[in-house]
Amino acid sequence: MAPQLRSVARTVAVGASAAAVAAVALERSPAALDPDSSLGAAASRVVALVRFSRSLYAAARVAFDYRALFKRHAEYASPEYRADRALVHRRSAQRMLHLCRVQGAVYVKIGQHVASMSHAVPPEYRQQLRQLEDRAAHRPFSQIRRALERQLPAGLNATFSHFDPQPVAAASLAQVHRATLRDSKRDVAVKVQYPGLESLVSSDLTSISMLSWLLSWLFPFFNMHWVVDQFRVNLRNELDFQMEARSARRTANFFRDHPRVFVPHVYDQYSTDKLLVMDYVHGFRVDDVEAMHRQHIVPQQVAQTVVDAFAHMIFINGFVHCDPHPGNLMVSPTDSGHFRLYLLDHGLYRELNDNFRQSYCRLWKGFVLRDTPLVEQACDELGAPGFANVFSMLLLNRTWSFAKQLGTDIRVKMSPEEFGRIRDDLKEGGLKSHADVSHFVEQIPDQLILVFKMNSLVRNVNKALGAQVNRFKVNARYAVRGLRVFNNNTPDRPQRHAHAHTATVLAGTHLEESVWKVCELLRACADTAALWMDCVSVEVQLFALDVVLYMFKMWYGFTPYGGTRGGGNSDDVILIG
Known part of the structure; x- marks a missing residue:
C-alpha cells in the first residue's frame, strides 16, 4: 500500500509542477495580456492566481523572518536587536524588490511610493526600492502596435510619418515612443498604455488587499490598508489618460507667465483614455549634472527653479504634481546658459x-x-x-x-x-x-x-x-x-x-x-x-x-x-x- 501511496504522491507532485510551469508560461505569454486574445477570461484568472501565489510566498517569507526576529530577542532596545533587525530589514527589502520587478505594474508603483516615504519606512527599504526608479522593462512593439491601431481611428501609418518602434521611456503602466505627425511634421512623444492593464491592476489590487489584511492580522501594529485604498484612487486616475491631459493643460495654464517652467503641449485630436500624444521635449533629466555643465547651465539655478515651481503649486495653486522624481523633470537648453524646465507625466495630481x-x-x-x-x-x-x-x-x-x-x-x-x-x-x-x-x-x-x-x-x-x-x-x-x-x-x-x-x-x-x-x-x-x-x-x-x-x-x-x-x-x- 505504501508504494502505491508514494506513486500517487509522485504523480500529484509531477502534475502540480507541470501545472505550475504551464501557468507561469501562460502568465509570461503576450496572449495572456492581450484583450483580443482568444484565451479570454480563463487566462486572466490563471494569471491572477499565479501572481497572487507569488506575492503570498514572498509575504510569508517576510512575515516569518520578522516573527523569528521577535522570538530571538526579548529586549527590543538592545544593540544586538537593532543590528539583527537591520539585517532582517535588508533581507525583506531585497525580497520585496525582487517581487516588484517580477510582478511589474501595480507592484512597481507601490514600491516607488514606499521608497519615497522617508518619514515612515526604514532606510533599508528605501535603499533597495529606489532601484525601481530605473528604466522599466518594455513591451514588444507587436503588442504596442495593436494597441495603437485600436486607439487611432485613421491608423498608425495615416497618423504618423515616422514612428520609432524602440521606446524612449518605459514605466510600470505605459511606455513612450518618439514619432512624427504626418500633417504638421511635429516631433511628438506617444504614450501608450499597456494592453490588458486594467484587468491586471484590478486583480493585483485585490491580491494586495488580501495580503495587507493577512499581515495586519499577524502583526496588529502593522496596518497598511490606507496605502491600498489610496492606490485604488491614484491608479484609477493614472489609467485615465484623458484626465492626465486635463491636468497637463491646467498646469500649463498655471505657469503660462513663468519664464522657465513649461508643460508639453497635448494633441487632443489624437489622444484617448489609453493614448496620449504630446510635444517631444529635447533635453535631459534634471539630475544629469554632466549634461548641464556641457550646456553651461548652472545646477543651482535648476534646483532653485524646481523648488519655486513646486512651492507655487502647493501654496498658491493648490493643484500639486505628486510624482516629481527625476525622470519626470526634463531640462531643455535654450540659449547659452539658459534653460526650460519641463514637467512630465501628469497622471498623479492632488487637489x-x-x-x-x-x-x-x-x-x-x-x-x-x-x-x-x-x-x-x-x-x-x-x-x-x-x-x-x-x-x-x-x-x-x-x-x-x-x-x-x-x-x-x-x-x-x-x-x-x-x-x-x-x-x-x-x-x-x-x-x-x-x-x-x-x-x-x-x-x-x-x-x-x-x-x-x-x-x-x-x-x-x-x-x-x-x-x-x-x-x-x-x-x-x-x-x-x-x-x-x-x-x-x-x-x-x-x-x-x-x-x-x-x-x-x-x-x-x-x-x-x-x-x-x-x-x-x-x-x-x-x-x-x-x-x-x-x-x-x-x-x-x-x-x-x-x-x-x-x-x-x-x-x-x-x-x-x-x-x-x-x-x-x-x-x-x-x-x-
Whole structure:
C-alpha cells in the first residue's frame, strides 16, 4: 500500500509542477495580456492566481523572518536587536524588490511610493526600492502596435510619418515612443498604455488587499490598508489618460507667465483614455549634472527653479504634481546658459482644498515667525494636534522645541547630539517605534501624506544636483503669499458687490456705488499693506537668522546646530525605534 501511496504522491507532485510551469508560461505569454486574445477570461484568472501565489510566498517569507526576529530577542532596545533587525530589514527589502520587478505594474508603483516615504519606512527599504526608479522593462512593439491601431481611428501609418518602434521611456503602466505627425511634421512623444492593464491592476489590487489584511492580522501594529485604498484612487486616475491631459493643460495654464517652467503641449485630436500624444521635449533629466555643465547651465539655478515651481503649486495653486522624481523633470537648453524646465507625466495630481492649504500656509508662517500658538493651531487644523515637533522634524529636519529657540536653517547639517535630542523629543511625543509612526501617518490627512512625499522627492532632486537651495526661505515666502491669495479670493466679495449694485438701483443714485468703490479701494490698500507687513516680518526674521548664524560661526567657528564649518545639506531623516 505504501508504494502505491508514494506513486500517487509522485504523480500529484509531477502534475502540480507541470501545472505550475504551464501557468507561469501562460502568465509570461503576450496572449495572456492581450484583450483580443482568444484565451479570454480563463487566462486572466490563471494569471491572477499565479501572481497572487507569488506575492503570498514572498509575504510569508517576510512575515516569518520578522516573527523569528521577535522570538530571538526579548529586549527590543538592545544593540544586538537593532543590528539583527537591520539585517532582517535588508533581507525583506531585497525580497520585496525582487517581487516588484517580477510582478511589474501595480507592484512597481507601490514600491516607488514606499521608497519615497522617508518619514515612515526604514532606510533599508528605501535603499533597495529606489532601484525601481530605473528604466522599466518594455513591451514588444507587436503588442504596442495593436494597441495603437485600436486607439487611432485613421491608423498608425495615416497618423504618423515616422514612428520609432524602440521606446524612449518605459514605466510600470505605459511606455513612450518618439514619432512624427504626418500633417504638421511635429516631433511628438506617444504614450501608450499597456494592453490588458486594467484587468491586471484590478486583480493585483485585490491580491494586495488580501495580503495587507493577512499581515495586519499577524502583526496588529502593522496596518497598511490606507496605502491600498489610496492606490485604488491614484491608479484609477493614472489609467485615465484623458484626465492626465486635463491636468497637463491646467498646469500649463498655471505657469503660462513663468519664464522657465513649461508643460508639453497635448494633441487632443489624437489622444484617448489609453493614448496620449504630446510635444517631444529635447533635453535631459534634471539630475544629469554632466549634461548641464556641457550646456553651461548652472545646477543651482535648476534646483532653485524646481523648488519655486513646486512651492507655487502647493501654496498658491493648490493643484500639486505628486510624482516629481527625476525622470519626470526634463531640462531643455535654450540659449547659452539658459534653460526650460519641463514637467512630465501628469497622471498623479492632488487637489488641495482651501482649508488644508490655508492651514498648511499657517504652519509655515508659524515656523518662520517662531509663533508657537500659530504652529499648534495649524497642527490642530491639519488633524494632528500636539505634533508640532513631528511636522517640524519632517519639514525642517529640526524639532520645533529646538528650532523656535534660534530659528532654523535646513541647509545646516545636524550633529549626532541633535539627532539624539530629536529622537528623545519624538518618543516623548508618543512616537516610540515604527508602529507608532505608521499609526501617526495613517491618522493625518492623505493630502498631507502626498505633500510630504512631494517634498521628499524635490529634496532628492536638489541633493542629486548638489545644490544648497534654502527651501525653508522659499516655502516661508510662498506661504505668506498663499495666505494672502486665499484671503483675496474669499467668496463673499461678489455677494457684497451684488448687494451694493442692488442698493444703487433701488436708491436711483450713484452715491452707494461710489461709497462701495471707496470701501473696496480702502480694503485693497489694507490687504496690500497686510501682505507687505507679513512679507517684511518674514524677511526680517530670515535676515536676523542669517546674521545670528554668521556671527556665531565667525565667533565660534561652527553653527549653533552643531554643523561643520562648510555647512552642508541637512536632508538626513530621523527614524524611530
